[in-house]
Amino acid sequence: MIRMDWRRKHVLGLADFSTEEIEFVVDTARSMEEVLTRDIKKVPALRGKTVVNLFFEASTRTRTSFEIAGKRLSADVVNFTSTSSSVAKGETLLDTARNIDAMKPNIIVMRHPASGASHFLSRHVSCSVINAGDGSNEHPTQGLLDLFSILKAKGKIKGLKISIIGDILHSRVVRSNLHSLGRMGADLWLCGPSTLLPREMARSGANLTNDIREAVRDADVVMMLRIQLERQKTAYFPSIREYSRTYGLNRGIFSLAKKDAVIMHPGPINRGVELSDELADSAQSIILNQVETGVAIRMALLYLLAGGHNAAH
Amino acid sequence: MKKSGRKLIMDAKGVDRVISRITHEILEKNKGAEDIALVGICSGGVPLSRIIQKKIQSIEGVEVPAGYVDITLYRDDLSRAGYQPRLKRTEIPFSIDNKKVVLVDDVLFTGRTIRAAMDALIDFGRPMNIQLAVLIDRGHRELPIRADYVGRNVPTARNETIEAVVEGKPGEWKVMLKESTPGKGE
Amino acid sequence: MLLIEGGRVIDPGSGKDEIGSVVIAEGKIMDILPGAGAPGKFEGRVIDAGGKWVLPGLIDMHVHLRDPGYEWKEDIRSGTAAAASGGFSSVVCMANTNPVNDHPEVTRYIREKAASQGTANVFPVAAVTRGMEGKEMTDFAELYEAGAVAFSDDGKPIRNPLLLRRALEYARAFDFLILEHAEEHELSEGGAANEGWTAFRLGIPGIPHAAEEIAIARDILLARQTGGRIHIQHISTKMGVDLLRMAKRAGLRVTGETAPHYFTLTDAAIEGYNTNAKMNPPLRGEEDRMAVLEGIVDGTIDAIASDHAPHDVYTKRCEFVGASNGIIGLETALPLSMALLAGGKVSPARLADLFSAAPARILGLKGKGFLRRGADADVTIVDPDAEWEFRESDVRSKSQNSPFFGWKMKGRAVAVLCRGRITHSLLHGVPPDV
Numbered sequence: 001m002i003r004m005d006w007r008r009k010h011v012l013g014l015a016d017f018s019t020e021e022i023e024f025v026v027d028t029a030r031s032m033e034e035v036l037t038r039d040i041k042k043v044p045a046l047r048g049k050t051v052v053n054l055f056f057e058a059s060t061r062t063r064t065s066f067e068i069a070g071k072r073l074s075a076d077v078v079n080f081t082s083t084s085s086s087v088a089k090g091e092t093l094l095d096t097a098r099n100i101d102a103m104k105p106n107i108i109v110m111r112h113p114a115s116g117a118s119h120f121l122s123r124h125v126s127c128s129v130i131n132a133g134d135g136s137n138e139h140p141t142q143g144l145l146d147l148f149s150i151l152k153a154k155g156k157i158k159g160l161k162i163s164i165i166g167d168i169l170h171s172r173v174v175r176s177n178l179h180s181l182g183r184m185g186a187d188l189w190l191c192g193p194s195t196l197l198p199r200e201m202a203r204s205g206a207n208l209t210n211d212i213r214e215a216v217r218d219a220d221v222v223m224m225l226r227i228q229l230e231r232q233k234t235a236y237f238p239s240i241r242e243y244s245r246t247y248g249l250n251r252g253i254f255s256l257a258k259k260d261a262v263i264m265h266p267g268p269i270n271r272g273v274e275l276s277d278e279l280a281d282s283a284q285s286i287i288l289n290q291v292e293t294g295v296a297i298r299m300a301l302l303y304l305l306a307g308g309h310n311a312a313h
Numbered sequence: 314m315k316k317s318g319r320k321l322i323m324d325a326k327g328v329d330r331v332i333s334r335i336t337h338e339i340l341e342k343n344k345g346a347e348d349i350a351l352v353g354i355c356s357g358g359v360p361l362s363r364i365i366q367k368k369i370q371s372i373e374g375v376e377v378p379a380g381y382v383d384i385t386l387y388r389d390d391l392s393r394a395g396y397q398p399r400l401k402r403t404e405i406p407f408s409i410d411n412k413k414v415v416l417v418d419d420v421l422f423t424g425r426t427i428r429a430a431m432d433a434l435i436d437f438g439r440p441m442n443i444q445l446a447v448l449i450d451r452g453h454r455e456l457p458i459r460a461d462y463v464g465r466n467v468p469t470a471r472n473e474t475i476e477a478v479v480e481g482k483p484g485e486w487k488v489m490l491k492e493s494t495p496g497k498g499e
Numbered sequence: 500m501l502l503i504e505g506g507r508v509i510d511p512g513s514g515k516d517e518i519g520s521v522v523i524a525e526g527k528i529m530d531i532l533p534g535a536g537a538p539g540k541f542e543g544r545v546i547d548a549g550g551k552w553v554l555p556g557l558i559d560m561h562v563h564l565r566d567p568g569y570e571w572k573e574d575i576r577s578g579t580a581a582a583a584s585g586g587f588s589s590v591v592c593m594a595n596t597n598p599v600n601d602h603p604e605v606t607r608y609i610r611e612k613a614a615s616q617g618t619a620n621v622f623p624v625a626a627v628t629r630g631m632e633g634k635e636m637t638d639f640a641e642l643y644e645a646g647a648v649a650f651s652d653d654g655k656p657i658r659n660p661l662l663l664r665r666a667l668e669y670a671r672a673f674d675f676l677i678l679e680h681a682e683e684h685e686l687s688e689g690g691a692a693n694e695g696w697t698a699f700r701l702g703i704p705g706i707p708h709a710a711e712e713i714a715i716a717r718d719i720l721l722a723r724q725t726g727g728r729i730h731i732q733h734i735s736t737k738m739g740v741d742l743l744r745m746a747k748r749a750g751l752r753v754t755g756e757t758a759p760h761y762f763t764l765t766d767a768a769i770e771g772y773n774t775n776a777k778m779n780p781p782l783r784g785e786e787d788r789m790a791v792l793e794g795i796v797d798g799t800i801d802a803i804a805s806d807h808a809p810h811d812v813y814t815k816r817c818e819f820v821g822a823s824n825g826i827i828g829l830e831t832a833l834p835l836s837m838a839l840l841a842g843g844k845v846s847p848a849r850l851a852d853l854f855s856a857a858p859a860r861i862l863g864l865k866g867k868g869f870l871r872r873g874a875d876a877d878v879t880i881v882d883p884d885a886e887w888e889f890r891e892s893d894v895r896s897k898s899q900n901s902p903f904f905g906w907k908m909k910g911r912a913v914a915v916l917c918r919g920r921i922t923h924s925l926l927h928g929v930p931p932d933v
Contacts, residue, residue, distance in 0.1 A: 015700075024399075027400070028399075028400050030402075031383065031386075031400040031401070031402060031403070032400075034402065034403050034404070035386070035403075038436060038437060039436075039437075039438070040436040040437075042436065043386035043387060043433075043436070044386070044387055044432065045385075045386040045387070045388075073386075092813070092817055093817055093818055093821070094813075094816055094817055112818065114818035114819065114820045114821055115701060115702035115703050115704075115772075115818075115819065115820060116701060116702070116703070116772035116818055116819045116820075117818040119771070119772050120772060120817065120818050120819075124816075134702070135702050135703075135820065136702040136704070137701060137702025137703075138702065172702065175702065198699065200695075200696055200699040201699075203696060303386070303400075
């Protein structure tokens with residue numbers, strides 16, 4: 001049984017999460033999963049509490065996941081997207097933050113294109129802040145849900161060969177996963193074209209390779225990343241075709257992994273580019289489980305941050 | 314009552330007798346074990362519910378379904394808690410529709426836990442009725458809740474606590490009355 | 500009449516370093532007498548400089564006064580007040596104002612406002628290109644006549660090498676100097692901090708070393724190609740220092756400066772997304788910091804200039820990548836540079852040179868940068884032993900974007916004279932002239 005008191009006011013990144021904290025969140029998420037099996041998938045734990053989704057980047061899936069998580073806990077969830085908001089009128093992040101804070105929400109969930117934006121927000125609002133993705137820095141809830149998904153599929157993290165393949169350079173998912181999976185003792189492999197696989201990453205303890213076969217060979221978990229066309233001004237690789245031929249996962253390459261290996265992807269998938277149709281829909285893909293797990297993890301975090309007037313503040 | 318003292322209220326034999334009596338009362342009032350389901354309230358009510366389940370088995374020869382419910386997500390005092398309470402598990406692996414659900418807890422105090430447990434049960438289904446069995450009723454009700462089956466009534470002061478041990482070796486079961494340390498909730 | 504008595508008079512230009520007294524009248528240095536003690540009968544104010552250094556008035560050759568156009572960040576009055584407080588009697592201000600200083604009217608405006616409201620000499624630098632757009636040269640000669648001392652598009656690099664070539668060639672006839680902000684924009688675009696482990700850990704897009712190195716190499720080689728003169732501003736990288744060293748060994752007419760933060764801090768300072776450690780070029784790694792120090796010690800780097808870049812709270816209190824670049828520096832440049840004296844690698848005379856004689860030489864500022872009979876009475880009196888803490892309440896600038904608050908400093912300018920007027924004084928009984 002995990003013995004600890006939750007002391008964190010914000011969830012900005014997994015960089016300074018202890019293994020005890022990670023286990024505590026996962027344990028809490030297990031209880032939340034049970035709620036999701038009931039007919040009435042709702043508990044009153046966050047009744048009367050307000051959660052604001054402040055999304056400056058397009059993201060239907062993460063935002064919806066947080067919205068559902070909040071509603072399952074009976075919280076009032078409010079969505080604030082940048083296109084429709086005052087940000088389009090040139091309001092600064094600071095002013096937007098202060099305006100929302102003045103309406104006294106309990107938690108702000110923010111996704112923003114600038115790294116460090118949620119750290120900044122947490123210094124200027126009085127409520128709790130959950131980072132739903134800040135630039136290329138971190139995506140802590142994804143890191144936690146990926147870890148929990150792997151735990152459910154494999155029973156453990158320690159010693160597993162977990163390979164992440166794709167645009168490593170820009171991926172905040174990778175960075176959060178390096179903290180969560182790395183800390184729990186996984187044998188991490190990162191793979192991509194050299195332009196997208198910064199040498200600095202070796203300092204994190206992960207193995208680096210430009211060869212997808214080396215990454216997939218004997219892997220227990222293969223996580224594919226979406227190749228981010230939106231972010232690139234001058235190309236990091238010659239063409240989609242070339243990328244797909246060298247770094248896409250298909251049945252042939254995947255056969256190099258362990259027989260019971262699982263496939264993951266944070267979504268949305270570029271079918272046929274990084275992941276073949278066949279594999280995306282195969283029995284070994286736990287991609288949809290990730291989505292389900294995501295709601296439980298987010299419920300756990302909302303609960304841990306919003307319950308208790310004086311909780312850890 | 315001695316300062317910082319502990320007093321044994323019930324010894325192992327006493328606990329066993331009392332639980333037997335409660336079990337008989339449950340069976341008598343419900344005219345048998347049919348449609349009965351036991352739900353222990355985490356954590357004190359869980360071992361007690363299992364003992365009752367065993368006793369029903371040996372008396373009636375029937376195993377009634379037993380589950381347990383964690384009421385942490387239904388508490389009404391979360392705003393006043395100084396820390397975030399750790400969640401426990403809920404497992405009710407059977408339908409409670411049309412069942413006579415007997416909630417089981419070790420100590421009945423303000424009644425708030427029972428209220429939360431009833432809220433949780435309603436979310437699981439529609440029982441025929443909900444009954445309440447407790448080992449000790451220590452008074453100080455804050456809500457209009459009463460137990461159908463009570464092991465013993467023990468009047469207490471607010472700053473005292475009741476500790477019931479109904480796990481492990483039956484020879485070690487007991488109920489203690491002690492002065493409470495500040496900060497410990499119900 | 501004014502007498503600065505008994506201080507350690509250091510004049511890097513002549514090599515003088517001895518106890519002496521400086522006699523000042525009508526805004527000029529009348530005489531410098533050896534030893535302490537006033538000449539027989541002296542009628543006038545006396546400043547006791549015992550235990551202090553007496554240096555030629557310090558010159559900060561890289562300052563942003565933000566006036567005209569951004570007066571809420573700084574203006575000529577507050578900027579020169581900050582300069583005086585920092586020990587400077589002269590500042591050289593950059594052209595990225597609004598409107599840009601690409602027209603003689605703006606140059607004259609700056610000079611006139613400084614003359615009437617300023618507490619330091621202000622030498623404007625005019626833009627190399629109109630609007631600093633990098634397309635068309637400005638009227639160099641007319642701007643020079645209006646008072647511009649040199650030309651620079653600082654804030655931005657001159658992206659087009661052909662244009663820089665033309666500017667260097669054109670300037671050569673007049674022996675005008677171009678000050679270049681060396682940055683290869685295609686490599687640095689989108690970056691907000693030094694490309695390295697710290698930025699990587701924080702998820703901040705990086706500015707690679709090569710962005711500065713390539714630009715410096717280009718600028719040096721164009722100076723060589725054209726026979727023109729060029730001065731490289733705010734050098735932050737090891738390779739940048741090495742390139743400057745190589746250029747000097749090859750006898751090219753290239754000079755270079757650095758700012759105190761490049762030999763005091765590294766990119767570790769941005770930890771916690773500290774926007775008060777964000778500037779362009781960015782703080783680099785430890786190896787670069789050591790190389791910049793070495794470049795000062797061996798004479799490769801000619802001058803220290805603060806790159807004083809005031810910004811209001813509004814543009815710094817935001818997410819890191821969106822924050823404005825720059826920190827204020829007039830009031831910390833000298834104390835931070837005093838650290839160079841530790842270990843004896845840099846002598847007080849060399850330090851004085853870095854801050855006075857060298858900028859005057861590079862920019863051709865007549866009458867400035869030396870202490871001798873007939874020079875302008877620009878004098879900085881330094882207490883090398885003063886121990887103090889830099890606090891927000893000390894700041895005379897309108898802006899407070901500095902990473903040095905709370906730092907314990909040793910060494911401080913305790914008085915500054917500008918053309919014989921006392922513009923700053925912490926000395927007991929010696930009030931500044933209003």
